[in-house]
Amino acid sequence: xxxxxxxxxxxxxxxxxxxxxxxxxxxxxxxxxxxxxxxxxxxxxxxxxxxxxxxxxxxxxxxxxxxxxxxxxxxxxxxxxxxxxxxxxxxxxxxxxxxxxxxxxxx
Amino acid sequence: xxxxxxxxxxxxxxxxxxxxxxxxxxxxxxxxxxxxxxxxxxxxxxxxxxxxxxxxxxxxxxxxxxxxxxxxxxxxxxxxxxxxxxxxxxxxxxxxxxxxxxxxxxxxxxxxxxx
Numbered sequence: 001x002x003x004x005x006x007x008x009x010x011x012x013x014x015x016x017x018x019x020x021x022x023x024x025x026x027x028x029x030x031x032x033x034x035x036x037x038x039x040x041x042x043x044x045x046x047x048x049x050x051x052x053x054x055x056x057x058x059x060x061x062x063x064x065x066x067x068x069x070x071x072x073x074x075x076x077x078x079x080x081x082x083x084x085x086x087x088x089x090x091x092x093x094x095x096x097x098x099x100x101x102x103x104x105x106x107x
Numbered sequence: 108x109x110x111x112x113x114x115x116x117x118x119x120x121x122x123x124x125x126x127x128x129x130x131x132x133x134x135x136x137x138x139x140x141x142x143x144x145x146x147x148x149x150x151x152x153x154x155x156x157x158x159x160x161x162x163x164x165x166x167x168x169x170x171x172x173x174x175x176x177x178x179x180x181x182x183x184x185x186x187x188x189x190x191x192x193x194x195x196x197x198x199x200x201x202x203x204x205x206x207x208x209x210x211x212x213x214x215x216x217x218x219x220x221x222x
Contacts, residue, residue, distance in 0.1 A: 042215070043214060044197070046210070087150075095140065095211065099149045100149050
C-alpha cells in the first residue's frame with residue numbers, strides 16, 4: 001500500500017460545480033496533513049493545513065477522519081482558476097506527497 | 108521579502124557527470140528540504156537539513172548528498188548522474204511556529220535533464 005494515495009483523476013467539471021478529492025494515508029501515527037496546489041510546471045503552493053477535525057477557508061473545506069485515515073478536500077462553486085493539480089501531503093517527520101489529482105474547470 | 112530561491116532554473120547534463128543545485132530559504136526559515144519530482148508524480152522527499160546537519164533522509168542512494176551553510180542556504184549534489192535522475196528538483200524551506208503551527212514554502216525548482 002502506498003503511503004499516501006489519492007484519487008487518480010483527472011476531474012473535469014463545469015464552472016460552479018462542487019468537487020471533492022479523497023486521500024488515504026497508511027501511517028496511523030501521522031499528525032499533520034496538508035493540501036497543496038500545483039500549477040503546470042510550477043512549484044507546489046500550500047492551499048490548506050489540516051490540523052484537527054478539519055477546517056474551512058472560503059470555498060475550500062478540508063476534512064480529516066483519523067479513524068479511517070482519510071482526508072478530503074471539497075471545492076465549492078469552482079472557478080476556472082481552480083484548474084490545477086491538488087496534492088495531498090502527510091507529515092511523518094518528513095513530508096509524504098500523494099501523486100496528485102488533476103482538476104480542470106471548464107466554462 | 109524574497110521567498111525561496113533556487114538556481115539554476117534549468118540544467119542539462121550528461122550521464123556520469125555531477126551536478127550541484129542551490130537553494131536560499133525564505134527569510135526566517137531555518138530548515139531546508141529537497142524533493143525530486145518526476146513528470147506526473149508527486150514530489151519525493153530526498154533529505155532535510157537543520158542546523159547544518161542532515162536530519163531526515165528519504166529512500167535515495169548515496170549519490171545524492173547535501174549541505175547546509177550557516178546562513179541556512181543549502182546545496183544538493185548528485186554524482187554519477189543517471190537518465191532516471193531527470194526531474195524537477197524542488198527545495199522547500201520551513202519553520203515550526205508556536206502552538207504547533209508549521210509552514211513550508213517551495214522554491215520554483217531546478218529542472219534537470221540528463222542525456
